[in-house]
Amino acid sequence: MTEKDEELLADLLLRSEEIGHDTPASELCRDRPDLTNELARRINALKVTSWLDNPIEVPNIPFEPKTSTPYEARILAGRYRLDDLIAEGGTAQVWKGYDLELQRVIAVKVPKPSRLGSVAGFIAEARRVARLKHPGIVPIFDTRGCAVQPDREGAACFLVSEYVEGGSLADLIAKGPILPADAARFMAEVAEALHYAHRQGFVHRDIKPANILIDHHGRALLTDFGIAVAADEAPGPSIGTLRYMSPEQLEGKDVDARSDIYSLGVVLHELLTGKLPYSSAEPNVLRQEIVTGAKIGPVGLSAELRHICSKALERDPAGRYSSSAQFAAELRRGSVPQSRRWALARAIVAVLLLVGVGRMIWWTRNNGHVDDKPLIKKAVTVEEALAQGTKNFDLKYYDRAIENYTQAIELDPNNAEAFAKRGACKFNSGQFKESLADFTRAIELDPKNAEVCTHRALAYASLRQFDPAIADGEQTLKLTPGDPEPYKDLLARLYSNRAADHATANRFTEAAEDVTQAMKHAPKAAIFYHQRGSCYFNLKEYAKAEADWSVAIEREPTKGAHYLHRGYCWQALGQDQKAAADFEMAKKLGEK
Numbered sequence: 001m002t003e004k005d006e007e008l009l010a011d012l013l014l015r016s017e018e019i020g021h022d023t024p025a026s027e028l029c030r031d032r033p034d035l036t037n038e039l040a041r042r043i044n045a046l047k048v049t050s051w052l053d054n055p056i057e058v059p060n061i062p063f064e065p066k067t068s069t070p071y072e073a074r075i076l077a078g079r080y081r082l083d084d085l086i087a088e089g090g091t092a093q094v095w096k097g098y099d100l101e102l103q104r105v106i107a108v109k110v111p112k113p114s115r116l117g118s119v120a121g122f123i124a125e126a127r128r129v130a131r132l133k134h135p136g137i138v139p140i141f142d143t144r145g146c147a148v149q150p151d152r153e154g155a156a157c158f159l160v161s162e163y164v165e166g167g168s169l170a171d172l173i174a175k176g177p178i179l180p181a182d183a184a185r186f187m188a189e190v191a192e193a194l195h196y197a198h199r200q201g202f203v204h205r206d207i208k209p210a211n212i213l214i215d216h217h218g219r220a221l222l223t224d225f226g227i228a229v230a231a232d233e234a235p236g237p238s239i240g241t242l243r244y245m246s247p248e249q250l251e252g253k254d255v256d257a258r259s260d261i262y263s264l265g266v267v268l269h270e271l272l273t274g275k276l277p278y279s280s281a282e283p284n285v286l287r288q289e290i291v292t293g294a295k296i297g298p299v300g301l302s303a304e305l306r307h308i309c310s311k312a313l314e315r316d317p318a319g320r321y322s323s324s325a326q327f328a329a330e331l332r333r334g335s336v337p338q339s340r341r342w343a344l345a346r347a348i349v350a351v352l353l354l355v356g357v358g359r360m361i362w363w364t365r366n367n368g369h370v371d372d373k374p375l376i377k378k379a380v381t382v383e384e385a386l387a388q389g390t391k392n393f394d395l396k397y398y399d400r401a402i403e404n405y406t407q408a409i410e411l412d413p414n415n416a417e418a419f420a421k422r423g424a425c426k427f428n429s430g431q432f433k434e435s436l437a438d439f440t441r442a443i444e445l446d447p448k449n450a451e452v453c454t455h456r457a458l459a460y461a462s463l464r465q466f467d468p469a470i471a472d473g474e475q476t477l478k479l480t481p482g483d484p485e486p487y488k489d490l491l492a493r494l495y496s497n498r499a500a501d502h503a504t505a506n507r508f509t510e511a512a513e514d515v516t517q518a519m520k521h522a523p524k525a526a527i528f529y530h531q532r533g534s535c536y537f538n539l540k541e542y543a544k545a546e547a548d549w550s551v552a553i554e555r556e557p558t559k560g561a562h563y564l565h566r567g568y569c570w571q572a573l574g575q576d577q578k579a580a581a582d583f584e585m586a587k588k589l590g591e592k
Helices: 003-018 033-045 119-130 169-175 180-199 257-273 283-292 303-312 324-334 338-356 363-367 382-394 398-411 416-428 432-445 450-462 466-479 485-504 508-521 526-538 542-555 560-572 576-588
Strands: 080-088 092-099 104-111 140-145 157-162 212-214 220-222
Touching: 003 033, 080 104, 169 212, 169 257, 180 212, 180 220, 180 257, 180 324, 257 303, 257 324, 303 324, 382 398, 382 416, 398 416, 416 432, 416 450, 432 450, 450 466, 450 485, 466 485, 485 508, 485 526, 508 526, 526 542, 526 560, 542 560, 560 576
Parallel strands: none
Antiparallel strands: 080 092, 092 104, 104 157, 140 157, 212 220
């Protein structure tokens, strides 16, 4: 291979990193098809990760080591201290840092080591955001870029911005269900910020949960204008994140504000349903589905939110909202059910009339309905309160059910069922921390109730507190000696998720030990062999990794990922022929 070919492959590999490795090597090598196989091999070598299938509602983390970086424990420009790596993408890392001069917490975005020479993109992003003064857009405080020589601490360039404490919308999604009203509010806030950016002449092109931050007031803020373009720029390649791209963006056609609106629609659908509006996450299938047009499945959305989602996801841009401001306004209206709007209007009229005659009456109480839901009535017995709670729980009126179960507890402070069910309401409302107290009290009152112990384990797991979650899982097994299988699966998943946390922190020895524990409870699950193989691979114990992936292949001979990763082991062990055979098998099975 010539030196020019190597340079071209290096450029194409960086291009692949920039767009997230979703684009096939054949597309990237359209002008040089002879380099396709080699580029595909190099892309695959960067993706030694293990993804978990997760049948329980516990956050799921891929196993992959953090990229080594020259910035750790560094102070940039004699002023900005880098403390914790909080996000990493194809081209850059984001650090939580500290401004030593102004004594405040900040966020610092730096290029990844392989991109240290790419100053122009960082400076362009800084200039774009500097023009955008809006409370819904994360501001940039400072930028350093040295086109001739790098910063003395080794950073070619970096951006300093406000640090948003609440994390990203992606983090929030991972913690559990989001209430429809909150989802609508988040997206309305982002849409309003986007409308401002659009009026300044920019199209964001990378709207996704990871680029939406939640501040300590619970407000959604838009960030990362790294690939934004001016609305009048000529169409270019399909840069962005595949899952959230509009059809025209994927096809490399002209993009405008309506392309961002489509991406907002995808995020909204994900927030409301927990799923993307597509049937597959496999890149080639996903591309075809995006081009064909998103489809909203038979999910429990209100008529208003379903209409908003459908309009934002129209295949033809002309059929979408004409502006993100219009989209935001519809969300603000649509997040309040029609019945509530009429009830509110009636209440206002009634109050005005009553004030006119010098009397104030709570109209809504006399009227007897709010939101077409039955009013809470003071229960006479514990049984009545529990029955009302069950009815509201089944209708998913969790706030009403919580009040019912609270009444039951007031009538009988030692009623374990009421505490357990109130905890379940809080859990299903995303109040994981609050649910713990109720589950704990229920266990104190009924220590042999395996179901409640399981629920508390899930609450702990949703808060990523895996030590107490596993303790509860172990206790559940002791309480169910006659039928332990479902609880064994839960415990295996808890161990595997704690292993994922260890792996994320580069504690691969501890991760391997936890996966071994998971195997004891679910010995037939191929995914755990795959997962432990990832741990051994990162520990450079390639023979052990190869053995685990071989078992995974025996259990799931048609899953290409197992062959792909075993191929990396053979490469590391110097067995190139075996590696080539595994890579070929992975390719046949659709794992590229």
